[in-house]
Amino acid sequence: MAIRPQQARPVPEPLVSALDALRRELGIPDDFPPDVHSAAIAAEAASRSHVGDDDAAERADRTDLDLVTIDPEGSRDLDQAVFVEPAGDGFTVWYAIADVAAFVTPGDPVDLEAHRRGQTLYAPHQRTPLHPPELSEDAASLLPEQVRPAVLWRLGLDTSGELTSTAVTRALVRSRAQLSYREVQESLDAGTAGPALELLRTVGLLRERLERQRGGVSLRIPEQEVVVEQEQWLVVHRSTLPVEGWNAQISLLTGIAAARLMLDAGVGLLRTLPPATESAIRTLRTTARALEIPWPAQTSYPEFVQGLDPEIGTHAAMLYTCTLLFRGAGYEAFDGAPPQQPEHSALATPYAHVTAPLRRLVDRYGSEVCLAVSAGRPVPDWVLTALPQLPAEMAASHRTASAYERGIVDMVEALTLALHVGDEFTATVVAVTDDAARGTIVIRDPAVEARLAVPGLPLGGTARVRLVAVDVSAGRSEFELVPGSATP
Known part of the structure; x- marks a missing residue:
């Protein structure tokens, strides 16, 4: 951000x-x-x-x-x-x-x-x-x-x-x-x-x-x-x-x-x-397979990342997963x-x-x-x-x-969405927790990143989500999944 x-x-x-x-x-x-x-x-x-x-x-x-x-x-x-x-x-x-x-x-x-x-x-x-x-x-x-x-x-x-x-x-x-x-x-x-x-x-x-x-x-x-x-x-x-x-x-x-x-x-x-650990690289390779992104064994991590296009949903999810190595x-x-x-x-x-x-x-x-x-x-x-x-x-x-930047972005996201409670948006699923109980979604317009407590979200796929609540002062926006809309 x-x-x-x-x-x-x-x-x-x-x-x-x-x-x-x-x-x-x-x-x-x-x-x-x-x-x-x-x-x-x-x-x-x-x-x-x-x-x-x-x-x-x-x-x-x-x-x-x-x-x-x-x-x-x-x-x-x-x-x-x-x-x-x-x-x-x-x-x-x-x-x-x-x-x-x-x-x-x-x-x-x-x-x-x-x-x-x-x-x-x-x-x-x-x-x-x-x-x-x-x-x-x-x-x-x-x-x-x-x-x-x-x-x-x-x-x-x-x-x-x-x-x-x-x-x-x-x-x-x-x-x-x-x-x-x-x-x-x-x-x-x-x-x-x-x-x-x-x-x-x-x-x-x-x-x-x-x-x-x-x-x-x-x-x-x-x-x-x-x-x-x-x-x-x-x-x-x-x-x-x-x-x-x-x-x-x-x-x-x-x-x-x-x-x-x-x-x-x-x-x-x-x-x-x-440096990234071998286990972290193995995790990334597992994610790439799940997203059906080719990663040949002879291709290094840097070479693989350079070939990703953030405009493609599965690639965007892969790039978000790669940020784990930058912590x-x-x-x-x-x-x-x-x-x-x-x-x-x-x-x-x-x-x-x-x-x-x-x-x-x-x-x-x-x-x-x-x-x-x-x-x-x-x-x-x-x-x-x-x-x-x-x-x-x-x-x-x-x-x-x-914390300051994240707080401001969250507030401005909520302010932007305040008049859209009840509206539906198309989102890309860019991250899913290890237990698959919830994920992170990205909406392109307006530019919103949000958590979604829905099991089984398709990593790298799309979903229709509905905005159900906004709290501008707390910088919080709550979405729900439109039933049957998640697709790989």
């Missing part, structure tokens, strides 16, 4: 009290304490007085790079700017990341509040940012035509897209433009994109191919997304644009480069996911011996979070480790002191973010 960053929107009346209650239940603050705002304003002023100065000998002036940001429309917290250029037979990827440490001092009010929050939370009517908006949406954000401090990655790739060199330094940069995914995709499709964006597509495609070759898996499941259209809140199913995948590959590339630096140095913080992601901090299991199994490689420091606490620390390692300096003590506690802090913030 996803909630897109948007400008502030009025909350539909039926959701006002329910959203307030959800935020209170999860302990989500409405604003920053006054001392945090004051510290952010002071940091912004101090930065303004130094930008363009010799305040840091290590901060090179790289405002010559033709960097651009590519984000959802309406975004203000711009973490990354990218520029891809040819280099001999290969490519150079320049990736500028907002340098939060230029504004936040360890132990200051902004830092302490960031540790309490862990990450930015999104809702259709507001953001709950990790850092005060004076920084996250202004002074530290890589807004267009603004000179900004950044952590600048220089990644060398060969002709196949393999990483051949990594360097990371502090720099001053200036983004040339703030682009949206849709306008970049449209310009690429129309052949009007500039050379750098064409190379972004080229590198993105190469990196996607390498991911498949090493056994990485990306599940192509249309995600539920809350959007606002003409002041109405809606839940839709949205498939990502190709450019979103190519842009994500640049972030993944940087995270892979960061993980290599950390592992070579014996210190850092990895994003990990345990258990977390962070592993180390200083000395690396983790016993350092890989992120969905990526089939070690990986670290370093590219979203405005929105995710852990990335600031990952960046500092990489900067120190790349420069041949000791990792700062304030980073080493914080590393052991970061996995637990991030796990707590992820639980809050998941």
